[in-house]
Amino acid sequence: MSLFKLPGELPGGSSFFRFLVARAVAIVAYQMVSVAVGWQMYDITRKPLYLGMVGLVQFLPSLLLVLYTGHAADRYDRRKVISVAQSAEAAILLLLFLATWGGWIASEILFVLVFLVGVARAFEFTANQTMTPSIVSQEELPRALAIYGSVQQAAIITGPLLGGLVYAAGPDKVYGAAVILFFTSALLVSRLTIRQAPPAREPASLATIFAGFAYIRSRPVLLGAISLDLFAVLLGGATALLPIFARDILLASPQGLGCLRAAPAVGAFLASLCLARFPMKRRVGEIMFGAVACFGLATIGFALSRSLPLSVGLLAVLGGADMVSVVIRSSLVQLETPDEMRGRVSAVNGLFIGASNQLGEFESGVTAAWFGTVAATVIGGIGTLAVVAIWRQLFPQLAGRDALHGSPAEGPEEGELGGQCS
Incomplete structure (x- = not known):
């Protein structure tokens, strides 16, 4: 098949x-x-x-x-x-x-x-x-x-x-x-044909414009999934440092650098093929936290590697783990959000993605200048693991999530946010 x-x-x-x-x-x-x-x-x-x-x-x-x-x-x-x-x-x-x-x-x-x-x-x-x-x-x-x-x-x-x-x-x-x-x-x-009618136009106001932030804030599962990805990639990303690893640590050629840059995308591609063939159905919260932890461990392993093939392999693992997290987060964002809110929620989600990538590169450069390239990358990987541990405590609803499917019409229970994000 x-x-x-x-x-x-x-x-x-x-x-x-x-x-x-x-x-x-x-x-x-x-x-x-x-x-x-x-x-x-x-x-x-x-x-x-x-x-x-x-x-x-x-x-x-x-x-x-x-x-x-x-x-x-x-x-x-x-x-x-x-x-x-x-x-x-x-x-x-x-x-x-x-x-x-x-x-x-x-x-x-x-x-x-x-x-x-x-x-x-x-x-x-x-x-x-x-x-x-x-x-x-x-x-x-x-x-x-x-x-x-x-x-x-x-x-x-x-x-x-x-x-x-x-x-x-x-x-x-x-x-x-x-x-x-x-x-x-x-x-x-x-020329696309869509299942749903185009969204109805509602009057623009401060409330409607800021509604995406308010909606995410009121849903611990969404807030946890989006912020977990933000801080994990912010701390664990090492893309900006790949030229230094290639030239000074792995003693690789420009072609070697190309392999390093392509490896995460290759890993993500292979992971997405597996997920398309075998969709996740149960324990998605545990899988997401496990994938982010794998991302952190692969980052640490890459920092300590002195072999180009091993480094390429670890970056592929990193990319695959990130893709698992991305698919779960994207599915939760779409399934937990009513259609009339999806644009504003997706805009906030996109901002977090961009911030994690761009600010993550800036963070990598700053910490590398302070502590050295290898130490900075190891610290980033450890930081990702710390985020996983902390987020499991802050967002038990996400950690305990079983299936991706949920009812977007359901709001949080009274007091559900507690002191998590206030």
Whole structure:
């Protein structure tokens, strides 16, 4: 029995298949652009600091617009939000193509255009997070999210490879290809068939805009799952330090660094294949805490490894454990949230994801400067294990969660939050 069946036999049928194709196309485009922008920025400036600033500029729109991206996803047809956002990304990248092709590109122009892409991407990301439950049934959602994760990881692996190959012909070629890919994705999304009617428009107010934060705050399972991932990745992430490990500790070539960077995505891809074939049905809370603990242990093992193959393997384990946690968290967020709230809740969830990745890289750099690369990574892994132990006590509802399926209409019991988060 094959893991990926014909489109008609997938969760959600052909509509979900088209959505997967659209997402894969958009992710490949974004990854290609990320490679090109990084190389081009360094070619122009020769300053490593500018590379870090690119990541910060990409994250800022998600932070600044978190209240509005979620509200837009809940107030308007999400297919239109995604299509308009991707069309805007394509138009901005067309400007970047012209600037590069015409020879008038500069670091300042790159920063401005990357920021504008980040603005459009913030709206696209939030609306995309809410689309799968609109296409598949609740019973099919965990498997659908696992399949989605497989496609996403495959695109994350493929995108940089294609970006590097096309960049050899010139960065303008990368941007030109991305324009076509984003427009293609926008067209596919605009023609999706969804199970639920577009959300009804409700008047904008401070209460509706902040509703995502309030909803998560009132649900210990959601708050625990989202914050567990935030602090675990914030402390345990070592991505920013991989060049140091490759060059100075493992004595590897640039190709070795490429293997290290690809390993977590490969592990995540394999884990998502397993989850799609064998969906989790029981003891999901224990599995999530176990996966995050495995993430921390793999981080410590990677820090202490002096063998490139072993390090690659440990990073793959790390990526696989992270994917298990991601699928559980994503399923809980979607299943525990009513459709009219999914945009705002997903916006907060997306902000936490971005914060854990970007601030995690900053934290890794600071602690590495203080304690050294190996010690900083070991400390991060130990910190992740400490978070697991503390969160089990703070969020017993999450630790004791048996099945993914729950009733989003049910609120917390009186006094359920106790002193956990007040």
